[in-house]
Amino acid sequence: MSIPENINVDSSRSPVERVLLLAWPVLLQQALILAAGLYDRWVAGNYLPSDENLHSSYQAALSTVQYLAWSISCFAVLVSVGSTALVARFIGAGEVEDANRVTNQSIILAIFFGILASLVGLWKLPDLIALLKLDPPSDRLAIEMLQPVILFLVFQMIELSGIACLTGAGDTKPGMLVLGGVAVFNIPMVYLFFHGFWILPAFGHQGITLGTAVSHSIGGLVVLTFLIKGRAGLSLQRRLFKPQIILIKRILRVSIPAAIDSLSVAACQLWFLSLVNVLGKEAATAHGNAIGWEGLGYLSGQAFATAAAALVGQNLGARNPNEAARCGWTAFAMGSICMAVMGLVFYLCAEPMLRLFNPYPHQQPVIDAGVPVLRLVAFAMPALAAIIIFTGALRGAGDTRMPMVATWIGFLLIRMPLAYLFTRSTIDLGSLGTIKGWNLGLIGAWWAMFIDLAIRGALFFWRFSSGRWKKVVV
Template structure:
């Protein structure tokens, strides 16, 4: 094992350090997006005789995408603590503890994965009904998510392994494995959906089955890589024996971050239920706009990974001022890239929608969703702030106060404003009714932008205060 490489990396210029970590993570995030866009592309071309049913499939995939996003929030129960602790131990050059933390992260991932899979398989139908999805769209959504739920433990373990490697300063291995996942996903999803040779395929659920199986392969590949030793980390069986002290330290960081992410995910599902009330056309347009908006969001997530790793390693090396500077550099580069994505949304919104909406029967989705995609461009700086500073604070172990920011943004701004902006009137119960803006999907995205600007400001101020420098994990 090369145990000097992570320490040598801390002496590089900050801009180079950020890019060395962020660019592979960015490619990794975009490979995730390729998987999602491939699924969306397949759904848009899934042939059914009734055009309305075709819109229903897109609506179902939108709701499924939100719930799959919920899975990403669930993985935070393991991934944030993994990156933060491994980075601290690597920064302090305690590689025995770094290896031990990686092993305990995998144990937690398997446990949370199994629990989450059982809960999802039992509760999916009731959850879909609560999200106001009805009829064939609801049935298709449950069928689509079932194989993903059954294979959830593999995806969470895959995420934990990649998080540990990122904490050690290795984002390239995760990129290579996610590249494998993306390359496998496309033929698997197409083949299992439409069939090949004498095999007729499973139809719409074959898309999800292909995605789930590709993550199984990715998980196994990462476990093999860790068992052979990479970036100062080497997985031994002895490190998989539960260590309550280390598990407690992992959860001390991860649980508040997971509460933040999961509460945000619940609020996102609430927000989705408001959008779903607007009908299948609005729901489909919302889902496609989110897929493209991910070009900006995932860029921020990649630079957030770099910020989290560098904060942890520099705090472990007792250089908090350098930790702060590295995050501001990550925000400057990542935020600039996200603003460039915003320009693309403004200029190319309609062509981007038409990629997934071929044919005149889907033109209403384009007309509904393109204005929303253009609108989100104005929130790219705020979204960059929220994502990158949140990741940096989590890397420092400061995950409790930010939960309050998320609750304020969603419950104080996004949700009530979404009701007000989307409907012709809002029923306040015993207080009567108030007139709404009746802006449809565009009104929902106005509420989203207002929330992002509020939270982006709060997270930037929290990081600038420097209180995170004194937190022990």
Template sequence: MTPTDRAADAARPSPDSAIEPVPPPETSVTREPVVAQILHLVWPALAYQGLFLTIQLFDQFLAGRFSQSHQAALTTANYLYWFVTSYTVVVNAGATALVGRFVGGDDLAHARRATGQAILLAIAFGALAAVAGLVGLPALISTLNLEGEGAAHAVAYLNPLAVLLPCYMIEVGGIACLVGAGDTRTGLKVLATVVFINVPLAWGFSHGTGPFPDLGFVGIAWGTGLSHAVGCAYVLVVLARGRFGLKLTPADLVPDSDLIYRLLRVSVPAAIDSVSMGSFQLVFLGMINALGETAASAHGIALRLEALGYLSGAAFATAAVSFVGRALGAGRPDLAARGGWTALALGGSMMTVMGVIFFFAARPMFKSFSPENDPTPVIEAGVPVLRLIAFAMPALASTIVLTQALRGAGDTRVPVLFTWVGFLGVRLPLAYILTRPDVGMGLFGAWLAMFVDIHVRGAFFLWRYIGGKWQQIKV
């Protein structure tokens, strides 16, 4: 055997070495402690959720100077805007999951390409939603038992938001890609800018202050919509300059059918879930609107206050979706599972604390947002439901955090069934029974149905996560 032959034979793997598994690449998601990573991801996400809630509460505060019919219109408008924008998931779910897998596997070229395709989808679906919203709003509102002045106010409020909806889609789609890459700080900076601009715009347009025209109630919506247009521009500038390995170029915006298919394969089931939930929520709202303007106004305020608990769960959910996707991309399903449990434990603890606050401070909290002209009926209707939902915070944490943990893994099909069972099997039929005049439970009966639904779905998501099948899903 020549020296060359011996060298070649030494380089050739032995039978034993050929079957040894190749260890997954060592990345930041596998090197650093899980709790530290979750906390690092969550504080910007928590601040982001707080700023988003600030916009909603500020809008609710501005609406407080108007009549009860305006309050009811704002509640319906917020439901409808949430319904129309809920299908942003058709971009966000796939973007976060796919970018997370690519970044976790250290494939930044495909991560950038997937980001470009997500922006393309955001533009297309945003334009489609804007047209559908402008054409279909009057007919949709008429089906929700909101009549007269309240219906007219709701349509007028939603029109500017529909016009500017593509900007919002691009904003949240770009942020979803950055979250997949492990960046939760940019979203915070974007929304801080949005809030900074929204406050003077919404105030100015609704009051006619300084150079702003007096648009009254509709001015609140113009302030919100225009501020998100600025947020859209901010996100595009960040992606063009490059952040966390994502640097958007014109070449990344050329349609790629394979990546678009992979994005939609994850996102479409999640969007069906989200839009289904939005549709069911509209039916639920119709039941509440049928109870009268006082119930509708109290319901809207209670939802805004409940969001103070929801935001901490949503922040830990953002941390979970980012961590789970990257851990799976790095070939560490065990680490992904640990990250989801950590996010649930920490987020659930914070939500439980907020539940205690809801229970003991419900009345003063409600007084801050009730109509100035006649607050007592709204307060008396709303305080009991806020105290009730305080006891649902742990179950709600399970639903919120584990939904996103599963989406980070690309597990978006089975959770659709949980939504359908929770709403069609529990919330809607139970709310119909409890709000009937002969039962007489009114708004409290509707929220009791929601309370039961949250516990049922929370248990389902816990069962799915414990099962572990999500760890084998390919995206």
């Protein structure tokens, strides 16, 4: 079967052109997503609740909520990575019918896992929040804010899985249109649910996440519409929309290690957050605001990771591993430059960036804690670029086990032990007694993160340089 004309497998273009063609829609999409997240933080920081003493509690709760909402995208990896890798391989080999079969199975899996996660999530949410050690009443506020996100989770799973299939086919524009549209639509929705309008009641801070959940639900329906009508040679078809165990196993064989990797990152990030939350509401708020701005770097790197995943997978499917490597290195070089520029912005503009979320005099301790950590992470941008972009390239090749191992090394052997050492005055080692910690506060936690990123960045650079990913079978 011939490859549809709108699928980006034109090898006559240079690697730079091919990376840009795939990356720019995702870059725009990620910029809009970031803008929506920053708007949510702006709302939480600039609208005082009736009880001013609750202001820091709401901001600390939102920091935890946004961490957990980000974890949803990690859960979606259970379907999306295998779908992207298989669709890209089939498209590169000219087997569009098989790519179509994968797409239908991907949506079936998204529906199944989305419903399952909603049921378990709503049941266990109070226990999860308790583990994160938020001070009262931030813990109760976080539960209230997360409930809408979890309730509508199935639509976000469909949204991300469908976009992953289209990305594997080399068509990143639907992702830009849908996720970018979700981000743009999210801003007025958050405003309306926060303040209320006409017969719509004011939900207050819970309206922030309710607006986001409704926006993603609409995005999921739009993705279904794209696939029902057909896009980039992919379409949902009644004859294919039934479980095919062999294909499901192939998707999960690639996705499960990637999901373990992503969920390990999410779990360790939440563990790390629990250490920050113990430092107090000001530290938790400063941490969340700095992470929000760090997203300028993270999300721009994700755009080039998406391009790397699609191009590496397509070229391996076309049996052209050398071109796959060239595309991967090109994506890394371009992404590193972009993220380094973001790092310069963090260093030079840290204080006004954080003051945007904390305009009141009583919030000065938050700014004082946040400025040093945002300036520190500016120097980690090249290492973070290697982690993000080479993870995408390796996943496009189906090499999902090494990123998982690197994650465990980085978090369990480096970040978490150092975070305890740098943030605690004493560390209880059980039967081994106690040791004295450095008690550096929030900056200590971010030094632990910085060292972890530097070491993992080097590991990913080495893995992609080795070329072992070229021999992975999916």
